[in-house]
Amino acid sequence: MANQQPKFHHQIGRSACALVIGLAALGGASHVFAAGKADNSTYKQEVAACNNGSSNQDRATCLREAGAAKYEAGRGNLTDPGQAQLKENAMKRCEGLPQINRVDCEKRMNGGGVADGNARDGGIYRETVTIVPGTPTSSQ
Structure with a gap:
């Protein structure tokens, strides 16, 4: 029984750590949720272009650029010149x-x-x- 107690505490510690990491990731991504439906629609179109090969970029670069554009649009930094x-x-x-x-x-x-x-x-x-x-x- 003495062996089970440290194992139990270890599992609780691991779960708490995973919960803290998950909440931190969710908090860090809150700007994505605030970006709005219009930005999400544009983002989905850009991701679709990345996935179907019509973007004229390699897929990894395309997805990275689409994510960066969505982030900047959510912050109000992406404007029409x-x-x-x-x-x-x-x-x-x-x-x-x-x-x-x-x-x-x-x-x-x-x-x-x-x-x-x-x-x-x-x-x-x-x-x-x-x-x-x-x-x-x-x-x-």
Whole structure:
């Protein structure tokens, strides 16, 4: 009988520990429950895309990104940037280019030229054609 008492206390200790860990995990995940039905609907759609392979990412990365987006949306940190911010971001892509190339880049970002492709397929190819007169070569 003396051997059973420590075993019994050990089982109670293990159950209490599991209960504390479970409550801590539930408390840490409370932001997920507060995210709201709209965020949960978006999250479910993103997870479905991860699972059916239509996300253009590997499954693990996709699920991690969907969870991070849900978390940030629940905190109010995931917002729609709006057209003005998107336009500013597009123009920033041209800033690092030499001036001669920057002009064409800005034309492309403003809708000039021809665009082909999409982000899902790996990128948008934008092309402008600039005719630069050359100097004639002498034929001798």
